Amino acid sequence: MLGEREVAATSAPTPEQDAYWRAGAIADFVTPFDPAAACGHVFDELVDDETRVAVPVIGQDGRVLGLVERHKLILQFAKRFVRELFEKRPITFMMDRSPPVVDAWTPVERLSDHVANARANDQLGDLVVTRDGQYLGVASALSLLKRLHELSDRRLVEATEARAEAERANLAKSELLANMSHELRTPLNAIIGFSEVMRDELFGQLGNPRYRDYAGDINYSGGLLLDLINDILDLSKAEAGRLELVDEVVDLEECARVGTRLMRERAARARVALDHRSLARVPPLRADRRRLQQIVLNLLSNAIKFTPPGGSVVAFTTRAPNGGARLIVEDTGIGIAAEDIPRVLQPFGQASIVSQPQREGTGLGLPIVVKLARAHGGDMKLISTPGFGTTVMVDLPPHRLVA
Ligand SMILES: Nc1ncnc2c1ncn2[C@@H]1O[C@H](COP(=O)(O)OP(=O)(O)O)[C@@H](O)[C@H]1O
Ligand SMILES: [Mg+2]
Known part of the structure; x- marks a missing residue:
């Protein structure tokens, strides 16, 4: 006491x-x-x-x-x-x-x-x-009951207020992020656009070749920054439950094909064989095309990034056991240790530096894939064996198939 x-x-x-x-x-x-x-x-x-x-x-x-x-x-x-x-x-x-x-x-x-x-x-x-x-x-028992009743009323009011406050804060956070990324993107587009003009010397030669390299570096870095801002925006939208899908009829195989084409140069530079294959015919899907493409690209870029030269990456399209559609991205790369898997699925999570010394990237790719798959009513699964490779599966539910 x-x-x-x-x-x-x-x-x-x-x-x-x-x-x-x-x-x-x-x-x-x-x-x-x-x-x-x-x-x-x-x-x-x-x-x-x-x-x-x-x-x-x-x-x-x-x-x-x-x-x-x-x-x-x-x-x-x-x-x-x-x-x-x-x-x-x-x-x-x-x-x-x-x-x-x-x-x-x-x-x-x-x-x-x-x-x-x-x-x-x-x-x-x-x-x-x-x-x-x-x-x-x-x-008296009566005064005790009255005070207890008053307390529970007060608790209720406090809980309601705390909840409203949390909702306001969350909304403010997503609005801030949305505004911020808009404000950042505008100047960034000028940086990216003009540095490209300079790198390519569209209006005449730069005096010193070094300037051309710098312009190329500015352009490259600006591109990375833009990707990061877009990822943060996507993730915060998804977390605020405000990820809006624009549904249209999409061909998953086409998405895999476009994805491998866009990544071909990167794979060639990494000396990784890149291919796509259809294991079973997938009917057209009702889905957000840009988001599906983003899923394919995020998974392919990871697979290429974490596969040593001489390895291979394949994007498969097939049907899921529940009748839905399935995308599989398989690589023969370094894999992920079992204890790292929960972490890499979290925003900004990456495998430990010991197991994976290459550290470019920010750790937003996989969580975004998970959010995008779930926004479609589907899910993502990751299976990996260190030293042998990684398989990532994204399933989309049967009700998204267009008969
Ligand atoms: N195919 C893969 N093979 C091995 N490790 C992977 C693979 N995909 C993802 N990872 C691990 O998961 C982490 C998170 O991936 P991701 O969210 O895409 O972020 P980032 O690519 O920016 O690091 C990576 O840093 C890496 O440690
Ligand atoms: Mg990634």
Whole structure:
């Protein structure tokens, strides 16, 4: 109890710590009886004073000895011989010797068990409240119930507000990201466009060949930055649930073909064989063409990047066991250690530097593929054996097939 009091005294009061939500705040001082008071005297007093519903019996030292409940005592006195037997005896004979006693700093919510455990034909008892073991007052069951009700109302309001606040913050985040990427893309397009003009010397020669190289570097870096911004935008949209698909009829095999064509140069530079193959005819799909193409390109670029020279990458298209469409990108590359797999599926997650020293990229490709596949009602799976290669499967659900 001492520890609790210290917490309440030193930190700013929150609803939980505030004295208002503690037993002490619902305790009313009820003039107690002396243990020597005669039962007959107590009875007479209680008959006259109906406001004293529960009256504690307190010793000289201020300790709680027991509790007398008005209606119980009156009922007992109504029984035969009770009055004659007990009238002159001290009240300690008729009091409840183990009433519920709680410290003033007990949070009211901790007393909810007291309410919850009350049995139907039991009196919902009042509580004796003490401070440092000294009698302070009586908390009636009704005042406890009222305070608990108030607390739950307040919690509800707080939870609703917290939720609204979180939603506002999330919206603000996606709006910020959307605006930011728009603001960044505009100047970036100038950088990319003009550096290309300079690199290619469209308006005449640059004085020094180094300038041409620099212009090429600026152009290349600008392109990387644009990719990154687009990826961040995609991911934040998907996380805010605002990834809008533009559905049209798409041929998955065509997507694989276009993807391998766009990646051919990169594969050649990496001296990796690149091909696409159809294992089973896939009917046209209702899907977002640009997004499907993005899935193919992200997976192919990973496969090429993580496959050493002499290896091969193949994009397969086929049907999934559930009747949907399946894209498989398989490589004979370095693979991913089992313990790294959960990480590489997370935004910005990459395999450990020990297992994969090549570190270009930002770790957004796979999570974007997962989000895009799920946005279509499908999913992505990754199987990998370090040293042998990686297989990534993207399934699209049967209802996306156009009969
Ligand atoms: N085909 C693959 N073979 C081996 N490792 C892969 C492959 N695809 C992805 N990875 C691992 O997963 C990580 C995350 O991939 P990705 O999200 O595309 O990000 P990035 O390519 O920018 O690193 C990569 O850094 C790599 O460690
Ligand atoms: Mg990648």
